[in-house]
Amino acid sequence: MELSVESLKCIGCRICEYACNYHHDMDCSPNGASLMLHRAEKRDYFGMMVKREKDLLLARPEGPEVVPPGEQVEGAGASSKPILMRAPCDLCEDEDEPFCVKACPTGCLSMVES
């Protein structure tokens, strides 16, 4: 199973970041989350970035992009770089369902067969 992100369902509420962080650090903040919302606010361009064990998933509105470690991403600014320092997503292995999937109000995040 793997985490699926249907980007056009995202409404940018960010509760997934906080829920993910809670799994890692047991507090309420986005600072340790394995996923992070990227937003270019005035262009209304936003989508989730997920740090995975072997790569970075960019769930762009126009379609997903998988980035191997070390590769530059066009358009990535200083605000997006913290995702690189986060712990990779472990699919909340000790839980019945990933916290981000439980928390997402639109079904943007879900678990699918690999």
Add this chain to the structure above:
Amino acid sequence: MDLENAYMGRILVADLNEGTCEEEELTEEMVNEHIGGAAINLALYKQHADRNPIVFGTGLLTGTFAPSSCAGVMTGKSPVSGRVCHVPLSWQTAVEIKYSGYDFVVVLGESEKPVRLWLHDELAELADAEEVWGQDVWQTTDKLRYEHGDDYVQLIGIGPAGEKGCRVAQISEGAWGSRDVFGMGFTLGARKLKAIAMRGLGSLEVADGFLDECLEVQQGLRKGAIFEKQGLLALLEDLGVSAADLEPIQQKVHRHSAAFNCAYAANTYLMIDEPPGLLEESKQDEPGLLLNDPAGVISLLFLKEGLPVVLREINRQGLDPVACGALLAKEGVSEAEEAVKRVKALAGEGVGLEDAGVENVYGLAPWPLSEALEARLIQAVSIFSHAVPLSPLGGGWADVSVGEDPAERAQWWLDRMAVSSILGICPIAALLSPEFGIEKMAELGAKAVDWDGLTEEALLKQARKLLAETHALGEAGGTVPSSWASADLDGALEKLRQGWEG
């Protein structure tokens, strides 16, 4: 009480005359007495009343896992109503105030030169703002985010309208407008405070089981009928705006966005200079704008296809769209190009609506569409912003068990606004679902901080106290238009106020 589950424990006092920032402790005693949000704001306002304060505050639940916990509140004396008012803060700003390390920010006095306040990770600094003084809201937002090296810096600020003393200048939240109908942009401009910027890596502790309980409430909210749709235009249809009236802007809809932890995306982006179906990132810096103000949009619908361009200019200048809509309609301006010119001129004129001959109540433009007595009562009370819709959303009065008495309806709304402003729950969410009533909000608050004393009764008592104490600071000035004056209005107002004292 586990205060660390709700607050950072700090109050900032920024003295613009002295150029200083000092910290005070947010004590358990204060929270016990006032709970949070607008109620603590008001206590701080009264404490510093001789210095003409404005207070930016967060609620007990702001920034927690509680659904729709995005809200904060700004408390100060309105230049148009002449009374103390509470303006909701939404989007991402209130959450960022708290996570920057401060639960409440008190601003005192006036600066001789333009300044800005920068809050980050438990540090506060009053800095020179000459570089951004004179710039519009969008330019200011871009510049301060660039200066601080972070696109996620949040801002509460003003545009040229506030700087130049326009009485219908609105505070802005980031690049967008707000639900300020009280001219608080003028208040910031008069003291030469250009913006408050905030960013932080703070965190809150979490009570056992709190996340699960919050997710259960969120899932219940999502069963409401309105959640089959998303966006601001769906809210407007729910308020009675026809699909035909919305069609010119419906065509430009790009995507919908939610404020922090809100299950309903109440904000809608309109593409002006790109195809609305564009999914890739636009190469243009500013291809459209975000609609976040139901009353403002309704006020401008007569502009039809021209609405986005005109509202974009209103946002940039930092003006209240409801007031602009009333003014443009009064002057018979309906072409976009002419309207943009008029908006730019209005920002520099330093006038109020009375000067333009716009009929209004206590200095405020009336809520568009509704002539219902309960709507007029709410505006006459002038304590909470009537940019927030004045009735239940996604259902009717019967769904929230309220009858036909206008005073009862107005009180229902006032109670919801007061409670949501104390707890930090989005005021629109407080209208959206019967399930998310005051009882449920109290339950979540009690669970969050392990406080048995936070019951529905206690919360309602605090809400009525907030109304009574705000009202006691002075009635709204101004006159009731002849078309509104009636014994019914006066009688219903008196009935409301007696209920607060009870």
